[in-house]
Structure formats: C-alpha cells, structure tokens
Amino acid sequence: MTGINLLRGGRPRLLFEVYFIKTIRYVFLADVIFLFCVQQAGGLVLVNDLLLAGLILLIYFTGKIQSKQNRQSLFSVRGKANLPGIGDILNRIKPAFDIRFEIAVVVLALVVFGGFYFAPYLASNAISNWFLESILNIEDTPVFGFIFKIVGFFFMISVIMKVVNAIMTILIGRTKSNNEYPDEKRDDKNDDHFDDYTEIK
Structure with missing residues (x-):
C-alpha cells in the first residue's frame, strides 16, 4: 500500500x-x-x-x-x-x-x-x-489451526447474533406499528364519546 x-x-x-x-x-x-x-x-x-x-x-x-x-x-x-x-x-x-x-x-x-x-x-x-x-494449510497447522478455528467460531456466533438482532428488529418494529394505531383509534373514540348524563348548558 x-x-x-x-x-x-x-x-x-x-x-x-x-x-x-x-x-x-x-x-x-x-x-x-x-x-x-x-x-x-x-x-x-x-x-x-x-x-x-x-x-x-x-x-x-x-x-x-x-x-x-x-x-x-x-x-x-x-x-x-x-x-x-x-x-x-x-x-x-x-x-x-x-x-x-x-x-x-x-x-x-x-x-x-x-x-x-x-x-x-x-x-x-x-x-x-x-x-x-493457504487457508487450508493454516487450518491444518497445530497452533494456528486452533486459533483459526476459534476465530471462525466467534465469527459464526457474531453472524448468528446479527441474524437474531435483524429478526427481532423486524418483529418489534411490526409489533410497535400494530400497537400504535389501535391506541390512536381508542383515543379518538374516547374524545368523541358522549355521556348521556353530561349536563349541557
């Protein structure tokens, strides 16, 4: 470089x-x-x-x-x-x-x-x-091969965590979007609700 x-x-x-x-x-x-x-x-x-x-x-x-x-x-x-x-x-x-x-x-x-x-x-x-x-030779080396496998293991863990985080983000995002609108509708209904016993002056 x-x-x-x-x-x-x-x-x-x-x-x-x-x-x-x-x-x-x-x-x-x-x-x-x-x-x-x-x-x-x-x-x-x-x-x-x-x-x-x-x-x-x-x-x-x-x-x-x-x-x-x-x-x-x-x-x-x-x-x-x-x-x-x-x-x-x-x-x-x-x-x-x-x-x-x-x-x-x-x-x-x-x-x-x-x-x-x-x-x-x-x-x-x-x-x-x-x-x-070269990669296969490193993997077959006793010391470096063990380190290589450990690094690969943690890389797979990070990949799995990213997949889980992505799925959770999608699910939580959908849950929030579905829960927001019913609350707004309830608020609108509560605002427009008319009590028969309300005194009108």
Missing part, C-alpha cells in the same frame, strides 16, 4: 479507485468461499452449502456496510465540533464511502458467487487456488 501511495504522489484515492479495488477483493472472496464449499463437499456443488455460504456472505457484507455508515456518522458529528482546523483534518482521514457503490459491489459479488454454480470451472484459477490452499 505504501508503494501505491508513492506512485499516486501522496494524493488521496479517488472514489473509483477505492471501489474498483473493493470489487476485486469481494469477487475473489466469493470465489475462494465457493471453492471452499466445493472442497468441503468432496468436489460436489451442493445447493444447500452454497445457500448457507451465500447467506453468511450477505450478512458479512451487510455488517461491513453498517460499520462504515457508523464511522461516517462519527466523522460527521466530530466535524461539527467548533474546533479550528478539525474539519480539514477529518476530511483528509475520512474514508471514502458511497452507499450506492457499496450496494453495487455487494450485489456483484453475490451474483458472481451464484454464477459459479452454473459454471464451476470459472472459479478455479491460480490466485483463488493459492488463497484456498
């Missing part, structure tokens, strides 16, 4: 450069995960394994987008502070972010991942195979 910065002359990366590199990274990640699913299935392409892996990929990408949105909001809040020069400093270190490009990159990576089901031979290339072999 330092060499790339020197070639750019120290200028900040353009939005196109950021998302072009991210597209390559996400596509290769989808490629390696597809090869890993095939390798774990003994060379077979199983739909259930691909659906589960695709769901994990989607949750991972969504978590990355949410974390970047939180960072952007944090930079925005700090940028509003009345401190001289703080705005310029934050603008220099503020990471590039565009929700439209983020969604486009994620959709492209998932489409490529799903497309490998119809053309599995396209997933096999020198770079992806090297990454897969």
Whole structure:
C-alpha cells in the first residue's frame, strides 16, 4: 500500500479507485468461499452449502456496510465540533464511502458467487487456488489451526447474533406499528364519546 501511495504522489484515492479495488477483493472472496464449499463437499456443488455460504456472505457484507455508515456518522458529528482546523483534518482521514457503490459491489459479488454454480470451472484459477490452499494449510497447522478455528467460531456466533438482532428488529418494529394505531383509534373514540348524563348548558 505504501508503494501505491508513492506512485499516486501522496494524493488521496479517488472514489473509483477505492471501489474498483473493493470489487476485486469481494469477487475473489466469493470465489475462494465457493471453492471452499466445493472442497468441503468432496468436489460436489451442493445447493444447500452454497445457500448457507451465500447467506453468511450477505450478512458479512451487510455488517461491513453498517460499520462504515457508523464511522461516517462519527466523522460527521466530530466535524461539527467548533474546533479550528478539525474539519480539514477529518476530511483528509475520512474514508471514502458511497452507499450506492457499496450496494453495487455487494450485489456483484453475490451474483458472481451464484454464477459459479452454473459454471464451476470459472472459479478455479491460480490466485483463488493459492488463497484456498493457504487457508487450508493454516487450518491444518497445530497452533494456528486452533486459533483459526476459534476465530471462525466467534465469527459464526457474531453472524448468528446479527441474524437474531435483524429478526427481532423486524418483529418489534411490526409489533410497535400494530400497537400504535389501535391506541390512536381508542383515543379518538374516547374524545368523541358522549355521556348521556353530561349536563349541557
């Protein structure tokens, strides 16, 4: 990365450069995960394994987008502070972010991942195979393999927690929306209610 910065002359990366590199990274990640699913299935392409892996990929990408949105909001809040020069400093270190490009990159990576089901031979290339072999070698190493499995375990726990939080958010949101309207109707009925014994002057 330092060499790339020197070639750019120290200028900040353009939005196109950021998302072009991210597209390559996400596509290769989808490629390696597809090869890993095939390798774990003994060379077979199983739909259930691909659906589960695709769901994990989607949750991972969504978590990355949410974390970047939180960072952007944090930079925005700090940028509003009345401190001289703080705005310029934050603008220099503020990471590039565009929700439209983020969604486009994620959709492209998932489409490529799903497309490998119809053309599995396209997933096999020198770079992806090297990454897969490196990951498997780390997993087979006694010490690093144990650490790798522990990290994978906690990653799966975080994925499950994100799924549960998303489901709870949807359910709680629906419950609130359903409970708000009946209360309003009750209030309206109570306001319009006329007591027969009310004295009219």
